[in-house]
Amino acid sequence: MAWCRIKVSASTITDHAFLRGLYRDAYYPDPVVDLGKAILLRLCERIETERPADLPALYALTEVATEEFNALQDDFEAAGSDIETVAREEIAEDFWFVAQAYGFAEADVEELIAVRDW
Template identity: 75%
Template structure:
């Protein structure tokens, strides 16, 4: 699928985690894939409002929750980086009034 938002297409998701030796690249890759799928779903479904956006971000957050079971340590740095990328995606698609805490409200991390 082609990403129509150029800013979203060029964004380096989870960049700080890739720069740190603390986070295994394979786990960060899985997190990046979650964010790429979120971006693709927003492109495909074009949520009409915040409520519809939050349905998509909560599903993606639940996928991050599942990474915990596989040993991905989502501590302070990772939490901030992941939340920041959720915020980036929301704002890139015009949801500038999205609440960052609501975007990831279903998190277990």
């Protein structure tokens, strides 16, 4: 997966340190964590572009991003790491943060990442 520049306009999002806990822990290789951060930024870009009107529309977007994290599991494993408890919680928190930042206060974190296999 190639790194790409993502345009996100909400300052709440651009100022947020996504996956901060993973970057602080040497168990998680930064290049793979960068891919995870890119997934979250693409999610933000899609929310800004598509402007989901309700929770089901938001959940459809987060499902795509969660599937991308499912695929990223292979990259973590290849780098001698894993999406385990700490990573799961960090990723889930950032999905919840994104939902909150875009005004979906009633979003359920488990629904945001319902299709996860990590």
